[in-house]
Amino acid sequence: MNGPERVRNAAKRGTGDRSHAIDVSLTLLAAAIAAVLVLPIGWLVVDALNLGTRAAELATASSTVSVLIRSVALVTVVTVASILLGVALAVLTVQGDLPYSRFWTVLCALPLAVPSYLGAFAFVSAFGPNGELADLLAPIGIDAVPSVYGFAGAAFVLTLYTYPYVFLTTRASLLSLDGTLVEAGQTLNSGRWEAFRRITLPQILPGIAAGALLVALYTMADFGTPNIMRVEVFTQFIYAQYNAFARDYAAVLSLQLLAVTAVVLAIESRIGVDESGAYESSGSRGALDVDLGVWRYPALLVPVLVGVLSIALPVAIFGMWLLQGGPGYEAGRMAFSWSYGWNSANLALLAAAVSVLVALPIAINSARSESRLATLADRAPYVGYATPGIVLAIALLSFSLDVLPTVADLTGVDVVETFYKTVPMLVFAYVVRFMPQAIGSIRTSTLQVDQHLIEAAQTLGRSRLNTFRTVTLPLILPGVAAGAALVFLTTMKELPATLMLRPLGFDTLVTYIWRVKEAGLYGQAAVPALVLVAISGLSMAVILAQETGD
Incomplete structure (x- = not known):
């Protein structure tokens, strides 16, 4: 060298x-x-250890177990409902021959632009005991409407604003689906449902699981919506204990909530690993179109109803608050700045x-x-x-x-x-x-x-x-x-x-909204609510701009 x-x-x-x-x-x-x-x-963990053996007693107390069961039940119901609604809408917008499919895709994704606690505000204002619906029905002799408060109301509102996670991830999986596999299944005399269950579903399952994980984590962490809908869940229980100066107890509860989160992550990791049916092929990509026939226009009722309840209703309520104004806007130093x-x-x-x-x-x-x-x-x-x-x-x-x-x-x-x-x-x-x-x-x-x-x-x-x-x-x-x-x-x-x-x-926009909510002055939340919806809508523009297909 x-x-x-x-x-x-x-x-x-x-x-x-x-x-x-x-x-x-x-x-x-x-x-x-x-x-x-x-x-x-x-x-x-350090805070919890300060309690010694009392930590186990508090963790297994009847009140703690009751709130834990209710929280897990809410997460389960919302996740299952979001999967059913999100997958159905994803299949409709990707495979169904809907007119103006791009419009319906955007509409189905838009609920993510509305924070769920703002949706809860709108539903309580519209369907609560003294809400707009009650005022409309009073002249015709209907003095009471079913309560929107409680477990069912919270589950409904959370599903309405979290299902787009499943919708978007499932839609992405369908757009990358190998259509030749579905065609092959149908040539083997498999019906449409059988082909979906045996061929399509295993391939899109990781996408469904990814969306379901986001729904579960969001529901478990949500504080505002259950509070507004008057359902005591773990987040509220922790907040109440901390404000009651039971900091160590709040730490124990927090660790329990983290443990439930870890279980959710573990379940998703097992489902998301695609070992049984999600395989690749060199065939043409893209989901197979489905002719809806006479069900084409009735099927549109699903995205229309979702859009009305999740987008049109809150914007209408916030707009009404903005136009009506009302007493109490200067009371208690609650004026918006x-x-x-x-x-x-x-x-x-x-x-x-x-x-x-x-x-x-x-x-x-x-x-x-x-x-x-x-x-x-x-x-x-x-x-x-x-x-x-x-x-x-x-x-x-x-x-x-x-x-x-x-x-x-x-x-x-x-x-x-x-x-x-x-x-x-x-x-x-x-x-x-x-x-x-x-x-x-x-x-x-x-x-x-x-x-x-x-x-x-x-x-x-x-x-x-x-x-x-x-x-x-x-x-x-x-x-x-x-x-x-x-x-x-x-x-x-x-x-x-x-x-x-x-x-x-x-104060910020969200803390001001929460202050006026606590004071019962919902009308004052109009401007910050509309601002938050507009800013959140930008995120949907980013997501949908990255999407291919259609």
Whole structure:
């Protein structure tokens, strides 16, 4: 080997050593970030242990078991109902020969643009004992209408606003379905239902399971809708115990709720693994069209009814509140201020920016490294995403009250006042809760980057940082923007964490809506409700813009 070759080989070894060192550093950084994000949730265990043997007594108390059974029952009913409605509408819009199918697709997805607690507001206002329906029926002698409150009302409203999760994931599976397999089944004298059950259903089952998981997690974590519909579930029970200064009991309840969440995740992982029937084929893609015949137009009644109840009704109620005004708008300092919208937007922008900055090293390292530590760092933050907002809030408050005073004593800095119930704490909660959305988006974009471009840039002598700035970042920018947008939109709608962690006297759109709800002044929620619906609608535009087909 001559001299120049030895120099080149030495240079390659040096570059390789530096690259390896950077990869290790990036992996350790990603793991450290993930640990910081998950740590406060683990502090619930410390609080629960403070109770000793009493923790088991509280966890198995009759009141606790009763609320647990009711919560699990609500999750089960809403999930099953969402599967039935979501799959039916997905099949209708993908395979059915409906007129203007694209319009019905958008309409069926739009309920996701309305936070469920706003839908509950609208239903109570329209169908409650003193609601608009009661006023319309009174002149014809009908003095009472069936109550919308209770378990059935909560299940109905939650199903109406969560089924689109199943609809969208099932629809995506149907659009990628191999139609030749269904055709083959029909040529073997299998009827339409038999072909769906034996061929189509096994292939779309992972998509159904993915949507059902989102429905179950949402229902389990929801705080506003059950509260409005007067159904005591775990989230409300935890909130009540914390406000009653039973912090350790609230920690025990939170751990129970996390355990139920873990069971739901485990069930979904078993169903979502497609081992029995979801296989690939080289045939043509796309679901087989179904001729509905005489049922074509009657079938339209399903999406029409869903659209009227989930979209038209709330918008009409909010619009009516806006036009009617009414007494009490200045009472109790309840007048709406646009500063609440400004606060919401600022918090959401901060959460989106911090989430992207934190997600970048985790997502990029996960996309490029196959080490177990990199995989763990990628998956660990999803614990926060699966944690109900109220549980996360209690974990952060407990951690702050237990740990921050000790830190203040050691450092001489009043970190309690700096962090406890402040904007930084609130933003941190949003990052823990929603940052995995940014991780997923950035990771997907990074995996799509052509590695030859990066290698070419490094061959030309550019450093890793310079290559990332000039080559990788511009290519993954759409994924970064999409992740930031998702965090922004979900932050705007988050209720329990915002309610519990906001600074004293600090209001956002959602906390103002909750204040006027507690005061019984529903009409004042008109403007913030319509603003939230409009902003949430942007998320649906992003989702549907990415969809192919039709």
